[in-house]
Amino acid sequence: MTTISNKVRYYRSDMAGAPVLSGTAGALISVLDACLVDGWDVRVINSLTVADGIATAQISAGHFYGEGDVIRVAGATPAALNGAWRLASVTGSTAVWSVAGLGIAAGSATGTITAMRAPAGWEKVFAATNTAVYRGLDVAGLRHFVRVDDTGTTTARLRGFEEMSDADTGTGPYPTDTQLSGGLWVGKSYAASGTARPWRLVADGRRFAIFSAPYYSNLFNHATFGDLLGAAAGDAYASLCSGPYSSGEAITMYTGQTPRSGNLPHSRTGNSTNGVFLARNGAGVAGAVLAKPIFAGSYVTGAASYATPISGDALPSEPVQILENDSTAGIPRGVAPQVRHLPFSAGSYEGLRGVPGDGLRIVAAHNCFYAIDLGANGKWD
Template sequence: MGVTLYRSTDASAPSLNGNSGSLISVLDACLVNGYGSQPAAGWTKAYSGTNQADYKQGTGSNGYYLDVNDNAPTTSQEARMRGYEVMTALGTGTNAFPTASQSTFGVICRKSTATGTTARTWYLIADATCFYLFVETGDNTSPIAPMCFAFGDFFSLKASDTYGTMIIGRNVENANYVWQETFGALMFSQGIMGTNTTPAHYIDRHWTGVGGAIGFNKCSSYFAHGSQNNNPVVMGSQYSLLPYPNGPDGGLELAPVYIVHGGFLRGYLKGIWCPCHNQPLSEGDTVTGTGNMSGKTFLALNHYSTVTIAGNSMAGTGQGQVLIETSNTWS
């Protein structure tokens, strides 16, 4: 299956709101069943219960599982999420990531700032191996900045990396503060080369297969980070060094988002690009690539984070932007 962009504004798209089960409806529709003119992403639903489900990755993936508890485990505004290598029943499996000792509840996917049926704008980008869910929960409205949850395989520098599956979410339950948002955070210098990791960022295992789930950091081009050597920044923020558009080519310059842990570069996220400019586009803008990006299309989404990594606080306002590759060109 190829890459598909699903939106809450699509005909026949399910509604995502602050009630229990609405996330299950969205994941069922996008990953498993399809809706309207949108095909399914190629995942299967292995187990299900009341407002709960376990989803298995599709063809070409590591074949791991995502456990979703959307039955108001603490509040109906959020769901608990955890990855597993193997599952044998609803919410039951082996080799979890994160492990119970790393997090008693897994990671959090926030759906809405309030309970009830108020529909939230959402975007889900997926193939059979990986998906990203961005939700305008109502927590951040000036400017609009979606919350993000991510699960699936990444492009690994190790050939046949059967442990290269990640999960990213929130590390705190039932809170509307933006500092729980971690997806947009980048870390550089000693932070990525040591043992420090970004909250609610987990990989199934080390590339050697030794041990269980491990934490990781993300980094990108120096042009996206500037002089903030130890302070985390949000990708596409005020610390990006290049003016937009870039003078020589009038272009939008993008860089991959790399995965780093234990002092090594493990790989990079599929379909996620970091602008080397300060929020160059408006929320929801789409652009088409040229040159070595020819054939690719992108969706711009704002992001907000004030996460602290290893005692280092987020530099600046925490406002930034990511570019999501929406064409069937992830590579």
């Protein structure tokens, strides 16, 4: 069994104990806190053994972890067993993962050992009432800041900053107030109520994407933040913030409606209502710039225009390239690895396609054609 990287981590609203996204103030921050910073669903591990490079945890009370999920183990001796692990297989009371090649001796661990659903590796730098500022912990990244204003009920606001000194003060915003005052939008619910709405989130320690279904349970909008993949060496501003451009677009996703604004695979124009912004242009001139997402396949407007997908696990998808749109042609800046374009209707394909830590997860139906990329061997970089 090969040890799979656990850098890219995936979360869903139907995981046991997951935080609730609803039309209430602070609900989005609860989701981001749990997925990015804190984790959740702590379980007592009754026994943890290593044999032939495979760790097996016995959880007598049962658990709800799934194949490919990432858990964080604490309290074990030897200490090398503590940390984050991607699960290779599970039953109702066991979780199994590889420790091959890590020098962990065979035998039984001791201590008061616990497991929890591991967070993605971010810190909550500043907070105020229903407002939070996050930053990725991966020191190889740009480590820009993302501010979430969750004081609203049905929607929240999202905006990147190059620097921040408290929950409300920062420099280098993207978008700027001139481009879109207050930042981009995230849809939570079509109604101001405590009714739970479906969500998905994928992240590593440098970027994330949050998918929400504020209206129908199978129509997802999404917003993204973080470093582009494959940016030129020395490009300190290849950080993306995207999302719906208005509160209406954030929540009114109807059957048959083509995704717009922050839905990156379909935002190809780079115009003022594109909802996709980079921190600065490639020359590093201060001030956010519009971005233009493109992909190899043709742009289409309805499910009838999509090809029939290949059966089984062979679901081809396309990376979303990000161009800075300072000119008509645009300047390539990198790839947004959090989401890929599917050139076909994926209405019945939600779920894992591929193997744990690799492949794709399809997250939406009808005209919302997204693939969450889990990364080759569990990592993007």
